[in-house]
Amino acid sequence: MINHEKRADLDRQKMRDIGLLLGFFSAYSELQTGMATYHMEYDVATLCDPNVLGDVRLLKRTKEDLEPHVLYLKEDDCQNMYAEGWNEGHAQGIQAHKTHDLELIGTIARLAGRLAPFYTKYTTAENDARDCKLVGEERAHFITNWRQTGGDKRRKKGI
Secondary structure, eight states, X not given: OHHHHXXXXXXXXXXXXXXXXXXHHHHHHHHHHSSOSOOHHHHXXXXXXXXXXXXXXXXXXXXXXXOTTOOSSOHHHHHHHHHXXXXXXXXXXXXXXXXXXXXXXXXXXXXXXXXXXXXXXXXXXXXXXXXXXXXXXXXXXXXXHHHTTTXXXXXXXXX
């Protein structure tokens, strides 16, 4: 039972982090270009669909952590955690754009590098910097911090 609770907590935190990241990308890109890269309503509907939550590949669980036919993250939990993360990330994106805070951008970049296979079909720092609409020094700082996670070295199979 403890493994179930621990796994559910990890999955909740991962959905919150994905929401934070995509909320940041959306706010920053919207302020840069006038168009948001991501939209909470569409993302949460896709990521928190019950069929997707039952998919082993979604949250990249190891086989040792799994029990067949167990959903570790319920749909309402998923939506709430994603929305909470999105709101925080959106606020941080606005703050980073206004202040050009490289430390905050670096923190988001490291989070993006760790989570890349979970929220996107590609895993490069350049693609994330492009989606976020980062330019100049912020872009270089983002890419440098993203690569510190070793994300470019991962290989993905069949998503």
